[in-house]
Amino acid sequence: MSLIDLQSWLLQEGIREDLDKIIRLTVRNELDNLAPDISAPSTEPIDWPKLILAGSILARSEKRTDQDAALRIATAAVTLKDDQALTDAGIVLMGKLSNFRAITLATERSLVATNLHGRLGVSLHLEAQRRDIDHAILVQSSGAWLPVNDFQQRFWANAVGASWLSASAPTASGKTFLVLQWLIDQVIAGESRVVVYLAPTRALVSEIETSLKRLLGNSELIDVTSLPFPVNYRTARAGGARIIYIFTQERLHLLANVLDDEFSVDLLIVDEAHKIGDNQRGVILQDAVERITRANPELKAVFISPATENPEELLTDAPIGVQTVAVNSDSSTVLQNLLVAAQLPRKSKLWELTLRQQDSELPIGTLQLASKPVGLKKRLAFIAAAVGERGGTLVYTNGAGEAEEVADLISQLLPELESIDPELSQLAELARKGVHQDFRLAPLVELGVAFHYGNMPSLLRLEIERLFRLGKIRFLVCTSTLIEGVNLSCRTIVVRGPRKGKGHPMEPHDFWNLAGRAGRWGDEFQGNIICIDPEDTQAWPEGIPNRARHHIKRESDAVLELGDSMENYLSKRGKSDLSNMKDKDKFEQVGAYLLTTFMRLGSISAASLAKRHDAASIAKLDQTLGSLADKIEIDVDLASRHPGVNAIGLQRLLEAFRTYSGDVENLLPANVSSNDSYDRFITIMGRINEHLFPAFTPQGRIRLYALIVVKWLKGYSLAKIIRDSIDWHQEVGRSFKLPELIRDTMELVEQIARFRAPKYLSAYMNVLHFYLHEIGRKELIEDDLDIGTQLEFGVSSTTLLSLMELGISRMSAVTLYENIARDDLSRKECIEWIAERVNQFQAMNIPAIIIREVRENLSLFD
């Protein structure tokens, strides 16, 4: 019998019965409010020596199921029995799996007696020592040895040199932690002076920025910023502090536009790199990677993605001659229990829990609910509150409104706490002062429950995540923002009929991206995923998805594979009225990318993407692109500055400027302090809709969009924008629901003021500047901060900009700015202002979390 045959026999027959017994016992330990176990106890006791031996054989396999079984045996040996020899054996088995964090956890929980090495025989002791040495890496910058697992070790070994690397591993493999360590090492001990870390969501950007700053402490050697300002770049290039920029793909282009020919990056890291396949923003990410590579073909690039089956796909566009290497891992570090919950017939308070495994099911027990769950929201809330009572419980909902309601229901089932933790009180204070006195989040967090969605201000969201990690928030109700790239793991996830975005059932890889968050490596031995109503086809149209990994495919490739659709779209785009164009969401961004690529190269057959598609369709596209490009006078540099904005649109806008009969000064946005500003934005947005792209639709909402843009640029706080909206509703006698009004305002800020407006207004300004040069009116061009940057950060005054340059969030910057009289303070003057008054901040009614953020960023400690 070969080793593989032996491993397979062990799982199927050899230890199956005992393995099921320990699975059942370990899983039951994880769940709260189970009815007492009434199943007939097995007469045969568990054969532990056999299990341990089987575990060590399975640990040598590379198959995920074998590794999982070995980890299950190790975990059971450590946690189920109070038997020193057995626990020691479990620890040795964890060592064989190089799961050092599980060993540390067992030690921290005093599950293993001290001096383990003394109890092991000589050969086991030597073997363990050798493993420790084998599975440690030297961090050059600090001289420290870091224990690592197999994936981490392979990453570290392959990341040396100039080659491009693409690494993929499931959530909770210690990817981000290791990459950040490696990054710091590269910048301190290596040659990289300018690093760009691309993270495809603003949520992930702020998270990575915070983590890096914490890891670096007060290093004067490295600056970390998420603001696209050239000052750090120039300092780094001049030999001063090196710089790590953390950007979304859109923000990267803002920096590249300012620096123009100067722009060159030494090291690029792309996190959540599988998002190169996302609809609409995937191609912008691809464009960003290509732009950075064009600027410096010697660049070193590292891509990271969670559980993908083809990470090497990301390396196909590496410059010729650059070596590439993919590091892929599918092994888990924490046991993940996938459980389904189905109601017992006619007993709505009793729910049968069953564990789903590769090809079998295992009954685990019956969950008892405190009340009858009438309606779907209650079902989700009550099951979550019962099964995950001990905390670390994440509940997935299909929208921000639902998240609030489910959180509210859960909070009603929890016992009132004797006293409120001070950090929870501070979070509640921030929610009340930073959003609204009656924002639902505030009373909930006081009970240890929170909700979480993408449009929330980052300071608030990061604090929620931090307190959830600490266990102070016990239940977190989230939305798809979490799978869009927030590194947050939990002990238990509860989910029913998950959708991604608005209404689309989740694909298996997305579901497993979510499910993968169950299990905090180093904090827990197991993670649980509870799927409610598994047989309900409305909730789960395709059933509960089997474990799947993401298949990476660029958005551009996916669109090109649709046959002639892209070409048809481009032909129509050149002629027809934009408002009638169907499918513009699908094709506009990629169409823009193709046209710009054509304008740069003279043919897309010369582009890297051509090798992935058949020559005939590329030639056909080339012809269409050629006839479009013939009519475009906008130069390729201008078009490249605005990825996702079609050069045809830019040309149309230029033509509209040329036929404009009014005073050209009226084409420029009015300063936000001017009375004309709001109306001018209305007209400009209308012009953009008509000529460039219908970005601000429906037309009837333009006034609202313009209003938000003006308030945002004026540096108003979210709380003030919400208050103004309430006042307006009351003045004109319109009814409103507060939670909805708050959510809508947050959405307008994030989606319009910070996403659409910067993208299209900065393109508008660029074409206008082109036109002003053309007619000899360049004196009208002001050398101000680019409108895109102003909008993304919601700043128009020097003081507010200086505050944000210090690294504090907009929420904090705006709160301070409300107390600062002058609008022209430099960074240094802002620091002086803060240092003089920081001890009075509390008396000035500034929320404690804001005070803490300011102190941390300015190193002003009590």
Place this chain on the structure above:
Amino acid sequence: MPAKPIHLGPMYFKKRGDAVEYLKKMLHRYDVGDRVNSDDAVILQAALEHHPDSAAKIGCGITDFSVRSADYGTKCFWVNRPDGTTEKFSITGSIHGK
């Protein structure tokens, strides 16, 4: 009732209705948010001086004029004053005094 002529700066209108028509056309040449050009501003200033509330409307003086939104999705002329304040006025109000 005989037609009442009106002078607005360099412009002469035989009937007030013609003046209203002229100013409405002027208004429609502009988009909301536009600053009114200096030639049109001379005529507008004359019109505003004709307004029954001209003293209150003009207040501390006239810097220039803008076109901005008014109620119910319409647009109208606004007078901008040196102190940063601004106020809308209606064309018919200025010409017919209502």
